[in-house]
Amino acid sequence: MKVYKEKEVWFVTGSQHLYGAETLKKVAADSEVIARSLNEAGNIPVTVVFKPVLTTPDAIYKLCTEANVERSCVGLITWMHTFSPAKMWIRGLKSLEKPFLHFHTQFNQDIPWDTIDMDFMNLNQSAHGGREFGYICSRLRIDRKVVVGHWHDTDAVGKIAIWTRAAVAFDESRNLKIARFGDNMRDVAVTEGDKVSAQIKMNYSVYGYGVGDLVKEVNNTGDAEINKLIIAYGEQYSISKSDLGSDSIREAARIEAGMRSFLDKGGFKAFTTTFEDLHGLKQLPGLAVQRLMEDGYGFGAEGDWKTSALVRIMKVMAKGLPGGTSFMEDYTYHLDPKGMKVLGAHMLEVCPSVAAARPTLEIHPLSIGSKADPARLVFKSASGKGVNVSVMDMGNRFRMVVNTLEVVDCPEMKKLPVARVLWKPLPDLKTAAHAWILAGGAHHTGFSMAIGKDYIADYAAMAGIEMLVIDENTCIEKFREQIRWNELYYHLANGII
Numbered sequence: 001m002k003v004y005k006e007k008e009v010w011f012v013t014g015s016q017h018l019y020g021a022e023t024l025k026k027v028a029a030d031s032e033v034i035a036r037s038l039n040e041a042g043n044i045p046v047t048v049v050f051k052p053v054l055t056t057p058d059a060i061y062k063l064c065t066e067a068n069v070e071r072s073c074v075g076l077i078t079w080m081h082t083f084s085p086a087k088m089w090i091r092g093l094k095s096l097e098k099p100f101l102h103f104h105t106q107f108n109q110d111i112p113w114d115t116i117d118m119d120f121m122n123l124n125q126s127a128h129g130g131r132e133f134g135y136i137c138s139r140l141r142i143d144r145k146v147v148v149g150h151w152h153d154t155d156a157v158g159k160i161a162i163w164t165r166a167a168v169a170f171d172e173s174r175n176l177k178i179a180r181f182g183d184n185m186r187d188v189a190v191t192e193g194d195k196v197s198a199q200i201k202m203n204y205s206v207y208g209y210g211v212g213d214l215v216k217e218v219n220n221t222g223d224a225e226i227n228k229l230i231i232a233y234g235e236q237y238s239i240s241k242s243d244l245g246s247d248s249i250r251e252a253a254r255i256e257a258g259m260r261s262f263l264d265k266g267g268f269k270a271f272t273t274t275f276e277d278l279h280g281l282k283q284l285p286g287l288a289v290q291r292l293m294e295d296g297y298g299f300g301a302e303g304d305w306k307t308s309a310l311v312r313i314m315k316v317m318a319k320g321l322p323g324g325t326s327f328m329e330d331y332t333y334h335l336d337p338k339g340m341k342v343l344g345a346h347m348l349e350v351c352p353s354v355a356a357a358r359p360t361l362e363i364h365p366l367s368i369g370s371k372a373d374p375a376r377l378v379f380k381s382a383s384g385k386g387v388n389v390s391v392m393d394m395g396n397r398f399r400m401v402v403n404t405l406e407v408v409d410c411p412e413m414k415k416l417p418v419a420r421v422l423w424k425p426l427p428d429l430k431t432a433a434h435a436w437i438l439a440g441g442a443h444h445t446g447f448s449m450a451i452g453k454d455y456i457a458d459y460a461a462m463a464g465i466e467m468l469v470i471d472e473n474t475c476i477e478k479f480r481e482q483i484r485w486n487e488l489y490y491h492l493a494n495g496i497i
């Protein structure tokens with residue numbers, strides 16, 4: 001299903017004039033077949049657009065500059081059907097601002113043993129044409145994606161599908177605006193960071209507002225809009241009649257309407273709040289944040305704009321895939337040696353897209369923040385595979401850390417009035433938490449059961465940021481070593497940026 005049908009990747013084939021017009025005609029025809037096949041692959045979520053075969057430096061440069069300005073184009077897939085002398089690509093690749101994937105494939109799957117002749121050999125040269133192209137990309141130090149395999153190979157096409165989702169998310173981050181209501185939670189370190197560096201690297205921009213600006217919008221909400229939301233709450237969630245008619249729910253609806261209106265007027269797709277700065281709001285926005293997240297907005301609590309942006313980016317990658325994506329926090333451990341687990345939750349703000357069943361809408365006091373009792377959706381998550389992702393400002397660079405998880409069923413916790421998720425981190429809790437802490441990974445994460453580590457790796461490569469993976473293969477000694485080498489690599493590679 002084309003969930004981003006307005007977005008395109010351009011299928012670009014490299015060749016040259018050496019082989020004559022007939023061969024070039026066949027190259028174009030074959031390329032069109034492959035482009036069409038990728039476009040029709042059910043898991044590729046964007047439109048794959050066939051582009052005429054490139055045979056000169058001028059044509060390559062022109063295509064790359066067109067890709068830069070075409071808003072619908074999120075990236076290129078390049079393929080060398082024949083040999084395409086790669087000096088021709090230098091000017092174009094140096095100017096290209098969109099990510100690209102080098103598809104190292106060939107038209108025929110098998111060698112036609114009985115009929116193969118030199119004409120066939122001249123036409124089907126990707127085995128060495130792809131190497132020439134690979135050399136110039138490496139010589140230019142461009143971190144592109146490489147996928148190897150026949151174009152019918154479901155594993156190869158699956159990798160392309162993941163990369164296109166990351167490319168759409170990278171495109172989203174170029175246009176992403178984050179609204180910050182209030183500043184950071186006082187004294188907290190990991191949620192801080194350099195917003196200028198973040199914009200240079202990850203392109204999104206962060207806009208600060210006094211909470212009073214939001215309060216004004218909340219107070220402008222009319223009764224009709226509030227009543228409409230209360231009816232929706234009654235339909236979507238389990239809630240008692242008396243609670244549904246309470247002042248607390250009415251106030252939660254007012255906050256939701258005001259927040260949504262503020263974000264939409266400003267073109268914001270992500271936001272942060274902080275319980276330390278709620279002046280003029282009667283309760284900490286819980287239900288409002290949960291419902292906005294479910295509609296695709298990114299969120300980070302306590303002023304955490306990096307996680308807010310990350311949650312939005314992960315939600316864009318995950319669009320249309322089964323499984324939810326949420327803001328998350330590692331809250332408390334189950335350290336039973338027979339099966340160690342992490343209980344993930346937040347004060348209120350976990351996205352109902354991860355819920356196993358219909359949430360209940362409840363009103364309970366909050367032990368911090370000294371405000372009125374806030375409304376929140378309470379549920380447990382579905383089980384299955386998941387990831388936690390964190391992004392931190394390490395001073396000289398941003399680091400992403402990903403941990404793969406096995407999300408398990410939550411036992412009943414009758415007295416816990418918040419949404420919750422229970423998981424076993426891979427390879428095991430001791431190793432995963434050890435590695436996460438060595439990496440400086442935050443307590444806040446983007447959590448998803450819809451996407452895996454490969455999506456995040458493709459995104460991190462596009463943004464040119466450090467990426468550390470904690471999964472079934474993690475060994476602490478190797479992980480420490482990787483961190484140490486990365487310190488040196490990024491110090492040298494980043495120059496003065």
Ligand code: MN
Nearest residue numbers: 301302329444
């Ligand atoms: Mn928190």
